[in-house]
Amino acid sequence: MGLKTFAGGVHPFEGKELSKDKEITSMLPKSPQMVYPLSQHIGAPANPVVKAGDTVKKGQMIAEAGGFVSSPIFSSVSGTVKKIEPRRVAAGGMVNSIIIENDGAYDEVEYNEVDNPFSLSKEEILERVKNGGVVGLGGAGFPTHVKLSPANPDKIDYIIANCAECEPYLTSDYRMMLEYADRLIGGMKIAVSLFPGAKGVFGIENNKPDCIAKLKELTKDEPDIYVQPLLTKYPQGAERNMIFAVTGRKINSSMLPADAGCIVDNVATLCAVYDAVKFGKPIISRVVTVTGDAVKDPRNFLVPTGTCFRDIVEEAGGFKEKPEKIIYGGPMMGFANFTLDIPVGKTNSALLAFTKDETAAYEPSACISCGRCVDACPSRIVPSRLADYSENGRLDLFEKWGGVECVECGTCSFVCPARRHLTLAIKSMRKTALANRKKK
Amino acid sequence: MNNELMNVASNPHVRHKDSTQRIMLYVIIALLPATCFGIWNFGLRALLLILITIASCVASEYIFNIITHKKQTVSDLSAVVTGLLLALNFPVSLPWWMPVVGGAFAIIVVKIIFGGLGQNFMNPALGARCFMLISFTGPMSAFTYDGVSSATPLALMREGETVDTFRMLIGTIPGTIGETSVIAIVVGAMVLILMGVIDLRIPGTYIVTFTIFIILFSGHGLDSNYIVGQLCGGGLMLGAFFMATDYVTSPITSKGKIVFGICLGITTGIFRMFGSMAEGVSYSIIFCNILVPLIENFTIPKGFGVVKEKKAKGGDAA
Numbered sequence: 001m002g003l004k005t006f007a008g009g010v011h012p013f014e015g016k017e018l019s020k021d022k023e024i025t026s027m028l029p030k031s032p033q034m035v036y037p038l039s040q041h042i043g044a045p046a047n048p049v050v051k052a053g054d055t056v057k058k059g060q061m062i063a064e065a066g067g068f069v070s071s072p073i074f075s076s077v078s079g080t081v082k083k084i085e086p087r088r089v090a091a092g093g094m095v096n097s098i099i100i101e102n103d104g105a106y107d108e109v110e111y112n113e114v115d116n117p118f119s120l121s122k123e124e125i126l127e128r129v130k131n132g133g134v135v136g137l138g139g140a141g142f143p144t145h146v147k148l149s150p151a152n153p154d155k156i157d158y159i160i161a162n163c164a165e166c167e168p169y170l171t172s173d174y175r176m177m178l179e180y181a182d183r184l185i186g187g188m189k190i191a192v193s194l195f196p197g198a199k200g201v202f203g204i205e206n207n208k209p210d211c212i213a214k215l216k217e218l219t220k221d222e223p224d225i226y227v228q229p230l231l232t233k234y235p236q237g238a239e240r241n242m243i244f245a246v247t248g249r250k251i252n253s254s255m256l257p258a259d260a261g262c263i264v265d266n267v268a269t270l271c272a273v274y275d276a277v278k279f280g281k282p283i284i285s286r287v288v289t290v291t292g293d294a295v296k297d298p299r300n301f302l303v304p305t306g307t308c309f310r311d312i313v314e315e316a317g318g319f320k321e322k323p324e325k326i327i328y329g330g331p332m333m334g335f336a337n338f339t340l341d342i343p344v345g346k347t348n349s350a351l352l353a354f355t356k357d358e359t360a361a362y363e364p365s366a367c368i369s370c371g372r373c374v375d376a377c378p379s380r381i382v383p384s385r386l387a388d389y390s391e392n393g394r395l396d397l398f399e400k401w402g403g404v405e406c407v408e409c410g411t412c413s414f415v416c417p418a419r420r421h422l423t424l425a426i427k428s429m430r431k432t433a434l435a436n437r438k439k440k
Numbered sequence: 441m442n443n444e445l446m447n448v449a450s451n452p453h454v455r456h457k458d459s460t461q462r463i464m465l466y467v468i469i470a471l472l473p474a475t476c477f478g479i480w481n482f483g484l485r486a487l488l489l490i491l492i493t494i495a496s497c498v499a500s501e502y503i504f505n506i507i508t509h510k511k512q513t514v515s516d517l518s519a520v521v522t523g524l525l526l527a528l529n530f531p532v533s534l535p536w537w538m539p540v541v542g543g544a545f546a547i548i549v550v551k552i553i554f555g556g557l558g559q560n561f562m563n564p565a566l567g568a569r570c571f572m573l574i575s576f577t578g579p580m581s582a583f584t585y586d587g588v589s590s591a592t593p594l595a596l597m598r599e600g601e602t603v604d605t606f607r608m609l610i611g612t613i614p615g616t617i618g619e620t621s622v623i624a625i626v627v628g629a630m631v632l633i634l635m636g637v638i639d640l641r642i643p644g645t646y647i648v649t650f651t652i653f654i655i656l657f658s659g660h661g662l663d664s665n666y667i668v669g670q671l672c673g674g675g676l677m678l679g680a681f682f683m684a685t686d687y688v689t690s691p692i693t694s695k696g697k698i699v700f701g702i703c704l705g706i707t708t709g710i711f712r713m714f715g716s717m718a719e720g721v722s723y724s725i726i727f728c729n730i731l732v733p734l735i736e737n738f739t740i741p742k743g744f745g746v747v748k749e750k751k752a753k754g755g756d757a758a
Contacts, residue, residue, distance in 0.1 A: 336447060380742075413451075
């Protein structure tokens with residue numbers, strides 16, 4: 001089968017060599033304080049079910065879902081709840097968090113394992129996914145049980161495993177595909193079993209030939225599951241582009257993947273679905289890539305959630321040189337933050353540390369209308385104009401030129417030879433435009 | 441290590457290596473084959489004219505920025521590109537002072553007064569060329585070759601004569617400094633395409649539309665000598681690859697580029713077939729430059745996955 005892809009996109013320096021051959025290693029937190037933000041997902045924040053002074057076990061629920069579109073939070077250690085207070089998270093804001101003093105014993109609760117996950121009813125499966133705190137672990141954090149309960153389950157034709165990992169430098173999904181392939185396929189089978197007519201597709205970029213080969217081999221006897229190699233291009237892993245590449249169907253900003261008969265979940269999410277359904281085990285750890293030219297020993301770690309990123313950097317040998325910039329997530333869409341005192345949340349897949357902040361040296365200059373942003377934009381809109389309209393407060397023109405279709409992938413700013421902050425400008429007005437649309 | 445603050449910025453945190461300056465440098469490199477051929481063809485006087493024009497453009501921008509207390513922008517090399525392009529449009533016999541006036545006009549009147557790089561609505565080099573064609577018609581259209589004043593192939597074709605298309609491809613014909621050699625121009629254009637600076641959407645549709653136009657309306661039908669002569673003659677190739685593709689003055693939308701190319705082909709055809717002069721590329725490009733906002737307005741892309749809204753029929757309207 002040939003390579004599929006979408007129109008537009010760019011090919012930034014990959015940088016995956018630094019950590020792609022490093023096996024996933026488990027690590028334990030050094031600092032005793034564990035931090036569990038109550039919002040690690042899209043939707044209502046979770047409501048704490050513990051209070052200061054309570055003792056908790058590893059795997060115990062410490063906050064329950066705050067609504068249907070919400071997700072519970074679990075402790076990854078045993079210890080004592082110290083307090084509940086706002087703490088800074090990777091995206092930069094302060095989020096109310098449960099602070100737990102780790103007693104170092106890692107006393108674990110008993111999980112309710114089932115022998116055959118396929119003997120469960122649909123409702124039971126969804127309940128177990130929900131109770132496992134599973135959300136989109138690629139970064140968006142949309143509660144997975146909501147995604148898996150679309151309005152018309154009969155119309156779902158494809159469950160797409162987003163194995164693109166198109167962000168440069170990140171290798172956590174890559175390592176999981178190689179090392180956790182059985183769980184990944186198990187999660188896929190469970191998701192496919194929920195929908196009578198659905199096929200499971202692993203969409204993998206062709207810069208990961210070993211993953212393509214491995215998953216092809218492991219799924220060769222599965223009639224409903226296949227591997228679709230994709231062209232390596234950013235943002236191949238953006239949901240709309242992934243759906244188009246795999247199925248040829250298009251969705252826009254006001255549609256859900258389910259409107260095109262698709263459900264898209266990333267690698268880590270499907271593994272978490274398997275853990276939750278088969279073993280009854282909630283999300284209490286995740287794979288995190290620590291890399292960048294400032295890191296002594298770039299690695300992939302399996303880290304308990306709530307661990308401080310400072311501990312992870314130490315585990316990776318610390319910094320060779322003081323980094324100028326650290327990024328939570330990939331270099332295209334990740335969040336730059338000023339501190340390492342950030343807890344690992346469900347959606348934090350990487351920490352990058354660079355000795356040079358290459359964007360700081362650039363000063364924006366006049367747009368020369370070269371159209372590179374237009375040709376690269378995966379949403380097929382005109383970023384340079386939209387940025388103008390945003391800077392000049394012209395919401396009417398912004399809407400006329402389709403600004404809400406932006407996916408904020410950063411591609412336009414990446415290619416801009418005038419070094420304009422296109423993505424930033426569009427993002428800021430898009431918020432207003434989206435709010436307006438909701439009002440209508 | 442503790443509490444040392446690190447840089448914070450919005451995503452993305454990496455950038456492509458191409459900057460405005462680098463793109464301009466690519467354009468200059470791509471113009472070198474045509475420039476060198478022009479100097480070889482017309483002699484050292486051509487080189488001097490080119491240098492004077494570039495100096496005039498760069499100095500105009502530099503001085504204007506100082507006078508108006510604007511940030512210095514000459515390092516983006518766009519003034520060099522303008523100067524070079526303008527000089528390639530001069531006949532070699534032009535009096536020395538005219539390029540100085542032309543360069544200053546291109547930069548100050550056509551570019552800076554409208555807001556500088558990125559804001560000008562017509563190509564500065566072509567704007568200045570047309571200004572000079574009107575103001576100094578004689579010197580601007582006096583073509584000498586090997587010391588003898590002679591007619592350009594386009595002018596000969598207008599008189600109904602056949603032309604030596606082989607010499608037109610090579611470029612050993614009378615004309616402006618940089619427009620004569622089709623081969624040198626195409627080599628430069630290929631550099632631009634390979635470096636990702638331009639693509640064929642504008643020049644391709646321009647040339648194809650123009651060809652169709654002359655087949656239909658020139659009265660020469662499929663006369664290959666006439667068609668090749670028209671394509672290789674005058675400023676068509678230089679204009680199509682280096683001036684119509686000017687970023688600032690061409691549509692930014694993908695469909696708009698196609699429409700723009702078609703408009704160029706048709707207007708060039710009209711000017712050459714039915715106008716009073718043999719040449720029409722410069723006027724055609726600046727005329728279409730003025731159409732750009734209109735073209736863009738009609739070609740606003742809908743966005744990925746957005747389907748055209750069907751107009752609600754009478755009863756359904758909420």
